[in-house]
Amino acid sequence: MSDLIYLDNASTTYPKPAGVYAFMAEFYRSHGVSPGRSKFGAAVEAEDMVRGTRRMLADFLGGTDPDHLTFSYNASDSLNMVVQGVLRDGDHVVTTNLEHNSVLRPLYHLEQAGVIDVTYVPFDVDGYVDPDDVRRALRKDTRLVIMNHASNVIGTVQPIGEIGGICREAGVCFAVDASQTAGALPIDVEEMAVDILVFTGHKCLLGPTGIGGSYIKPGTPIACTRFGGTGVRSADRFHPDEFPYRMECGTLNILGVAGLRAGVEYVIEQGVENIHGREMSLWERARDGLKEIESVTLYCADTPENKIPVLSFNIEGLEAADVGAMLDVDYNIACRTGLHCAPLAHRQLGTERINGSVRPGIGPFNTGDEIDTLVGAVRRIAAAKRGRAVA
Numbered sequence: 034m035s036d037l038i039y040l041d042n043a044s045t046t047y048p049k050p051a052g053v054y055a056f057m058a059e060f061y062r063s064h065g066v067s068p069g070r071s072k073f074g075a076a077v078e079a080e081d082m083v084r085g086t087r088r089m090l091a092d093f094l095g096g097t098d099p100d101h102l103t104f105s106y107n108a109s110d111s112l113n114m115v116v117q118g119v120l121r122d123g124d125h126v127v128t129t130n131l132e133h134n135s136v137l138r139p140l141y142h143l144e145q146a147g148v149i150d151v152t153y154v155p156f157d158v159d160g161y162v163d164p165d166d167v168r169r170a171l172r173k174d175t176r177l178v179i180m181n182h183a184s185n186v187i188g189t190v191q192p193i194g195e196i197g198g199i200c201r202e203a204g205v206c207f208a209v210d211a212s213q214t215a216g217a218l219p220i221d222v223e224e225m226a227v228d229i230l231v232f233t234g235h236k237c238l239l240g241p242t243g244i245g246g247s248y249i250k251p252g253t254p255i256a257c258t259r260f261g262g263t264g265v266r267s268a269d270r271f272h273p274d275e276f277p278y279r280m281e282c283g284t285l286n287i288l289g290v291a292g293l294r295a296g297v298e299y300v301i302e303q304g305v306e307n308i309h310g311r312e313m314s315l316w317e318r319a320r321d322g323l324k325e326i327e328s329v330t331l332y333c334a335d336t337p338e339n340k341i342p343v344l345s346f347n348i349e350g351l352e353a354a355d356v357g358a359m360l361d362v363d364y365n366i367a368c369r370t371g372l373h374c375a376p377l378a379h380r381q382l383g384t385e386r387i388n389g390s391v392r393p394g395i396g397p398f399n400t401g402d403e404i405d406t407l408v409g410a411v412r413r414i415a416a417a418k419r420g421r422a423v424a
């Protein structure tokens with residue numbers, strides 16, 4: 034894939050820092066045993082690595098208790114546990130039109146079964162959720178507000194701290210899907226009044242696929258929804274209530290935890306703000322170039338403020354999937370196209386009927402030249418559609 038211009042970093046970041054591949058291979062070779070189950074040296078050391086990673090990530094997210102940093106397969110896995118563990122029969126939930134299916138589908142299933150009632154808050158013309166709309170949507174029976182920190186379609190970063198304050202005042206649990214922001218933006222769950230923060234390892238935290246998790250503020254009411262082996266209190270009939278076991282069962286993905294640890298170390302070493310600043314200057318370069326092209330429509334891309342480096346666009350008269358195929362086949366550029374698992378966002382943008390948008394997602398290893406190649410390719414595709422040659 035040496036000539037590939039990879040601009041699908043909002044799906045998963047690629048490549049990973051060299052240290053991630055190296056540490057995964059090295060650690061799995063030397064310590065690929067079951068952590069936290071036995072007392073022999075390698076098992077204790079593997080458990081130390083896991084504990085150290087819980088601590089590192091809890092600190093990184095502003096959490097106070099490393100045991101409340103729990104691991105899962107990915108954000109979708111944790112969001113399922115959150116929805117099922119927090120909600121009870123008769124509850125009302127507030128969410129937004131910007132959500133990914135990993136929030137929407139667990140809610141739809143409970144909604145369809147008549148267990149919960151859901152309010153979907155729209156976003157404004159610039160792509161932001163108004164905290165007052167969330168406040169107005171709250172009811173006496175609202176138990177949960179669940180929403181993303183940043184949209185994976187239009188890249189808008191939501192006013193999470195303000196919404197967290199509203200939820201805290203109302204005594205409502207506030208869960209944030211930080212799939213697109215953990216590792217990309219500074220996060221402090223205490224300052225932002227977030228009760229549950231869900232992350233995925235393979236995006237901006239620069240780890241591998243198959244690892245994600247949540248930080249759950251101590252005292253947040255959430256039931257255990259999965260049961261099994263934990264390596265502690267094995268004679269008990271029931272799954273332990275304490276964290277991290279309440280949210281974990283079975284043998285941990287030690288290879289994933291090792292990769293995630295190396296990814297987070299890289300992000301900390303480089304500095305979240307530095308990575309973000311560099312990516313956003315590439316975002317502006319892409320946005321400015323694409324904006325100049327007649328027949329290109331960009332969505333909610335007026336300003337780089339409160340954004341992550343994701344852009345959505347369409348070329349008049351072309352399906353997003355066809356543009357993606359041309360970028361791939363003719364220019365070796367990888368971009369995600371379609372609805373990006375966020376159908377309500379596209380419905381509100383009016384792009385659902387044209388099957389979504391083209392979404393370049395910029396990552397830490399992209400360059401200005403790659404962005405220029407993307408803009409040039411889109412210019413040519415657009416001109417060809419209009420029947421004009423480009424020099």
Ligand SMILES: Cc1ncc(COP(=O)(O)O)c(C=O)c1O
Nearest residue numbers: 107108109133135181185212233
């Ligand atoms: C906003 C958002 N939420 C959730 C997810 C799901 O992440 P994962 O596939 O790692 O479970 C994604 C992934 O694209 C996302 O962008």
